[in-house]
Amino acid sequence: MSDRIYIDASYKSLNKYTEELCGDRVEILRTKDRALVVLSDGLGSGVKANILSTLTSKIISTMISNGATLEDTVDTIVHTLPVCQVRKMAYSTFSILQIEYATHEAYLVEFDSPSCIFIRDGQVMQLNYEDRVIAGKNIREVRFKVQVDDVLALLSDGVIYAGIGGLLNLGWDWDNVSAYMASHVDTEKTSARLTTLLCEACDDLYEHCPGDDTTVATVRIIPEQEVSLFSGPPKNRADDDRLVVDFMATEGQKIVCGGSSANLLCRVLDREIVTQLDYVNPDVPPIATIEGIDLVTEGVLTLRRTAEIVRAFLDNPTDRTVLDQIDENHGAAMIAKILLEECTHLHLFIGTAINPAHQNPNLPEDLSIKLRILDDLYGLMQRAGKIVTRKFY
Structure with a gap:
């Protein structure tokens, strides 16, 4: 940079x-x-x-x-x-x-x-x-x-x-x-x-x-510190390679959220995913590892908890309780710590395929819960003073 x-x-x-x-x-x-x-x-x-x-x-x-x-x-x-x-x-x-x-x-x-x-x-x-x-x-x-x-x-x-x-x-x-x-x-x-x-x-x-x-x-x-976060497979399978190439071409730390996203990336790059089975926090799924990726987590539950931690920080950034939450050893806290303390420029790579498991029957059919959470996170990071870009696939 x-x-x-x-x-x-x-x-x-x-x-x-x-x-x-x-x-x-x-x-x-x-x-x-x-x-x-x-x-x-x-x-x-x-x-x-x-x-x-x-x-x-x-x-x-x-x-x-x-x-x-x-x-x-x-x-x-x-x-x-x-x-x-x-x-x-x-x-x-x-x-x-x-x-x-x-x-x-x-x-x-x-x-x-x-x-x-x-x-x-x-x-x-x-x-x-x-x-x-x-x-x-x-x-x-x-x-x-x-x-x-x-x-x-x-x-x-x-x-x-x-x-x-x-x-x-x-x-x-x-x-x-x-x-x-x-x-x-x-x-x-x-x-x-x-x-x-x-x-x-x-x-x-x-x-x-x-x-x-x-x-x-x-x-x-x-x-200036760049961070890229990829979550969600593309709407069209033909865009899988393009998304992964764009994501991997960025500088700085890389975060992948969601099992489908992690499996897609491993398939395109021919790499293996290894899941850690120790539950530090029973409310947040465990993380995984992929060669060349700094952090791999579950999707919806982890991202929702991440947004909650970021929002709490923005509401009171000098509250000791909030800072302690950022220091916790689970996927959502790890993402929040990177985004709040090790990031000035955030690049979001968002796949728009709808996962039926994430769909709320009370919401319109074209509105994914994960997309709503990522949109919320986008606004929170702008509020935090970060430079945020996002690409949809």
């Missing part, structure tokens, strides 16, 4: 104790050329802070993604935010991180927020900021190049003050937070896992009663 990179980004917030709304807000936007991450921390906590941070992050992400200059964006924020009737000021800190896929150029802007943590090769790197005054606000910015395996983290001040007045007299502080992250980048391989780890540490330091809204937005730079 090309030397283009991909941005694996996630965030998690802890609400201030007793507050129903978080005063921090994160926006993550991806286009085909770049990724934009914005973290905003509203003045105070609760409803007012939530309104301030939401307005700030929405304005920034919308304007920057549509080509507006930083000067125009900050000026708009200054003249748009409502004034707090108690403090007589409109105030919301923010951090902006924009990364170009093709050039690896990163642009970081910060206003009154903790410095971005930048980790390369397990070491905390120093960024050479330049100070500017825009619309009366002291802004600092820096441009730099990123590379594969770099990790960056945007923080609200609730992170560096975690434990203040309790387990830690003066809080966790930036140096300790950055050192903690640097010590775990090799073991926590995705942004979601790093984000979860850091937020759990903050929650522990607050003794599960956060004294301030606490937010971590983590970005990990990864290379």
